[in-house]
Amino acid sequence: MSEGEAVHAVVDALKTSMRQGRMPFLEVSSNSMAPLLRRGQRIGLAPAQAHQLRSGDVVTFLEDGHLTTHRFWGRDDPYLKSRGDRSGQFDRPWRREALIGRVVMYQAAGRSMWLDHGTGRYLNRLLFCAGKCEERLLAWCLPARPVRVAIRLLATMMTAAAYRSREVL
Secondary structure, three states: OOHHHHHHHHHHHHHHHHHOOOOOEEEOOOOOOOOOOOOOOEEEEEOOOHHHOOOOOEEEEEEOOEEEEEEEEEEEOOEEEEEOOOOOOEOOOEEHHHEEEEEEEEEEOOEEEEOOOHHHHHHHHHHHHHHHHHHHHHHOOOOHHHHHHHHHHHHHHHHHHHHHOOOOO
16 A cells, blocks of 8 residues: 555545544644644544634644644635644645544643633634734734744743643543
8 A cells, every 4th residue: 555545544534433423533743733732642633624614723634645733724715724833834725625624632641622612722712813913923024033932932831821721631
């Protein structure tokens, strides 16, 4: 089985699992979504259609033959826009058919946080807003490095505070 065939088999298994009412889990393989998601953490997926997504949702999609989990930023029909929280660079636009699911929880060090309700939902929205602020500050031609450092520090503090909250399972 080629690498491409293997990836498509994984995608099919993920979609089948969600259709059967189960939550499939994937392991995060990079820090592109840090501080929210870090390498080695597990993420749980829920089924989603492109028209159901809200800006700020974290989604998993198929990109150039591999799975990518990044933040959804909006639609530019017929394409969808996303980017990782860490880089600040937008991904190449992708088609709605590439969407696999929406990330609704993550697990790390034996603890879990839901991203679709409670503290995790607010954290996820705040991190999206921090990204929007970064984008606007850079549009005003402010120096990129201090802006990115300040936004990353704020995002890391918000994530740490939410993770210590009592709503973490």
